[in-house]
Amino acid sequence: MAETKSDIHLYTAQTPNGIKISMLLEELGLPYKVTAIDLQKNTQKEPWFLEINPNGRIPALTDTFTDGSTIRLFESGSIMQYLVDRYDTEHKVSYPRGSREYWEVNNWLFWQMGGLGPMQGQANHFTRYAPEKIQYGINRYQNETRRLYRVMETQLSKSKSGYLVGDRLTIADLACWGWVASAYWAGIPLHEFPHLNAWVDRIVARPACEKGRHVPKPHTALENRNKTQEELDKAAAETRAWVQQSMAEDAKK
Amino acid sequence: MASTPNPPKPIVVWITPPGPNSWKVIVVLEELSLNYRIHSFRFDDVKKPPFIDINPNGRVPAIEDPNTGITLWESGAILQYLIEVYDGAAHRLSYTGLAERHLCNQWLHFQMSGQGPYFGQAGWFQHLHAEKIPSAIARYTAEIRRVLGVLDGVLAKKAKAEGKAEGSAVWLVGDKMTFVDLAFLPWNFRLAEVLVQSWDEVWAGLPHVRAWHERMVELPSWKRSMEHRARLMDEQGLQWNGVPKGIETFTEYEEKIARGEDTTALGK
Numbered sequence: 166m167a168e169t170k171s172d173i174h175l176y177t178a179q180t181p182n183g184i185k186i187s188m189l190l191e192e193l194g195l196p197y198k199v200t201a202i203d204l205q206k207n208t209q210k211e212p213w214f215l216e217i218n219p220n221g222r223i224p225a226l227t228d229t230f231t232d233g234s235t236i237r238l239f240e241s242g243s244i245m246q247y248l249v250d251r252y253d254t255e256h257k258v259s260y261p262r263g264s265r266e267y268w269e270v271n272n273w274l275f276w277q278m279g280g281l282g283p284m285q286g287q288a289n290h291f292t293r294y295a296p297e298k299i300q301y302g303i304n305r306y307q308n309e310t311r312r313l314y315r316v317m318e319t320q321l322s323k324s325k326s327g328y329l330v331g332d333r334l335t336i337a338d339l340a341c342w343g344w345v346a347s348a349y350w351a352g353i354p355l356h357e358f359p360h361l362n363a364w365v366d367r368i369v370a371r372p373a374c375e376k377g378r379h380v381p382k383p384h385t386a387l388e389n390r391n392k393t394q395e396e397l398d399k400a401a402a403e404t405r406a407w408v409q410q411s412m413a414e415d416a417k418k
Numbered sequence: 419m420a421s422t423p424n425p426p427k428p429i430v431v432w433i434t435p436p437g438p439n440s441w442k443v444i445v446v447l448e449e450l451s452l453n454y455r456i457h458s459f460r461f462d463d464v465k466k467p468p469f470i471d472i473n474p475n476g477r478v479p480a481i482e483d484p485n486t487g488i489t490l491w492e493s494g495a496i497l498q499y500l501i502e503v504y505d506g507a508a509h510r511l512s513y514t515g516l517a518e519r520h521l522c523n524q525w526l527h528f529q530m531s532g533q534g535p536y537f538g539q540a541g542w543f544q545h546l547h548a549e550k551i552p553s554a555i556a557r558y559t560a561e562i563r564r565v566l567g568v569l570d571g572v573l574a575k576k577a578k579a580e581g582k583a584e585g586s587a588v589w590l591v592g593d594k595m596t597f598v599d600l601a602f603l604p605w606n607f608r609l610a611e612v613l614v615q616s617w618d619e620v621w622a623g624l625p626h627v628r629a630w631h632e633r634m635v636e637l638p639s640w641k642r643s644m645e646h647r648a649r650l651m652d653e654q655g656l657q658w659n660g661v662p663k664g665i666e667t668f669t670e671y672e673e674k675i676a677r678g679e680d681t682t683a684l685g686k
């Protein structure tokens with residue numbers, strides 16, 4: 166394919182969904198521009214951003230497409246599929262389209278997008294941000310997140326490479342990493358899952374992932390391993406105020 | 419137009435009838451007139467062999483395609499596979515271009531991560547959970563309205579950009595219905611139940627998304643899918659909410675499953 170010059174621009178914040186993309190871009194060695202979005206200030210709800218992502222969430226990405234005009238993409242899973250489809254022609258972190266492994270990567274990618282992300286997100290909500298303490302909500306989503314971790318733990322225990330699919334790190338691993346790395350925030354002690362724990366460290370040990378996880382600012386989730394629940398709760402205060410305010414605004418619409 | 423290669427051996431689709439996710443796959447199979455066979459089983463058995471050996475996550479749907487030897491789970495991954503392998507020549511529900519392909523993917527991921535999980539949580543707190551927790555119901559109801567608002571805004575803008583007259587067909591990507599439009603159908607179809615509202619209340623202030631949805635409901639492929647559902651629900655003696663007749667709440671149902679009780683006897 167005749168390559169038009171690409172011009173990748175990532176709109177992101179320091180969150181599990183945002184760092185999926187910066188870690189992937191670093192693994193692929195692609196140049197990219199970054200605009201940090203301030204979620205607390207609701208920059209993601211401003212009209213210029215909604216032009217890129219009508220859903221008002223990060224990450225979003227723009228690029229100069231092969232026809233020379235701009236393509237706008239949102240949803241981290243689709244952004245990852247776009248990047249490897251277009252740029253990972255050597256299959257560093259993906260498999261050739263149509264191969265068995267290609268479809269197996271898709272199982273785990275969609276599993277993360279439709280399962281792990283939303284459920285751990287709800288565990289965060291009820292554990293850290295909810296306006297009232299609802300023990301049922303905490304249990305429901307922590308249990309579901311644990312169940313999902315067990316599914317991943319079993320897969321990794323059977324893997325020779327130490328990654329989810331085949332012999333290499335893929336976008337399936339990258340999609341899950343930020344979420345599993347912040348298990349403690351959702352109130353789940355990661356050391357209960359030895360293979361997952363080792364997988365988290367294996368990925369940080371890759372220089373590209375190490376660089377990518379600190380975009381647009383330093384990634385601190387791993388340091389939560391050593392914090393008490395009380396300390397974590399204190400750290401959640403600012404985000405809690407923002408989440409509750411956005412919920413109140415959405416409810417008015 | 420090149421014809422769609424119909425697989426000589428039926429694609430086997432593992433489903434439990436009530437939940438919306440399996441019907442995303444069935445409606446696409448129906449729309450492409452592909453050779454497939456439904457393997458319907460009971461919700462009690464999703465976390466047990468043989469199904470757990472097919473999908474380690476213990477969730478329906480999953481497919482086995484004897485024509486390629488591939489087993490897949492997660493409805494989004496299944497849809498991408500069906501489209502690439504069986505709509506790759508005719509492109510009845512998809513496009514060839516890189517940009518359109520990825521825009522379809524974007525909406526598919528939005529459906530998978532933005533619509534499904536939150537509509538599902540709303541349904542859970544509204545109907546399936548025994549205790550009523552107003553703040554949880556309010557949280558997920560607001561999220562449903564937000565997601566519908568995003569879709570309505572996008573469809574409205576597209577109608578305007580395309581200079582379409584009021585009421586004419588607008589689709590999420592390009593100028594024809596694709597598999598991602600269909601992917602939103604099964605959950606939206608259940609909105610009156612999920613929100614406990616009349617059909618008109620559900621769509622108040624959302625004319626574009628309503629028209630888009632109601633166009634798809636009229637498809638013969640969807641009507642056939644829902645006939646299959648009705649028959650399979652009946653076969654298992656299930657009420658509309660997926661709980662066997664004779665059991666009151668989903669919590670009670672799950673407890674019976676956990677205790678290893680035979681819930682089929684109650685359905686009879």
Ligand SMILES: N[C@@H](CCC(=O)N[C@@H](CS)C(=O)NCC(=O)O)C(=O)O
Nearest residue numbers: 180181182222223224240241242531
């Ligand atoms: N399924 C989406 C989820 C994106 C998402 O949840 N983004 C969060 C940050 S991690 C966000 O932008 N929240 C802003 C808000 O809710 O206003 C994806 O993976 O891209």
Ligand SMILES: N[C@@H](CCC(=O)N[C@@H](CS)C(=O)NCC(=O)O)C(=O)O
Nearest residue numbers: 180181182282283286287408411531
């Ligand atoms: N409006 C959001 C704000 C919090 C937020 O955006 N959380 C992200 C994580 S940073 C989330 O849970 N995303 C779910 C996903 O990725 O599927 C809420 O109320 O949950």
